[in-house]
Amino acid sequence: TVVAVAALTINWEADCTYLKVFLICFVVRKWIVSYLMMDRALYRLPLGLVEPDPDIDEERHNGVAI
Helix, strand or coil, X not given: CHHHHHHHHHCCCCCCXXXXXXXXXXXXXXXXXXXXXXXXXXXXXXXXXXXXXXXXXXXXXXXCCC
């Protein structure tokens, strides 16, 4: 991916539409996933709770949060 991005950066006018579309979709997908997974602890919360799980906070404090 890095090599393809570098090649397209150097010569964006190259005739490789499918590669351009793939790379744009890949980057957008990565942004969406990163945005959704910013706080993974929220995905572990049972419905109706507003406080995060203390075990997850402890893991995060120790730097081992999953």
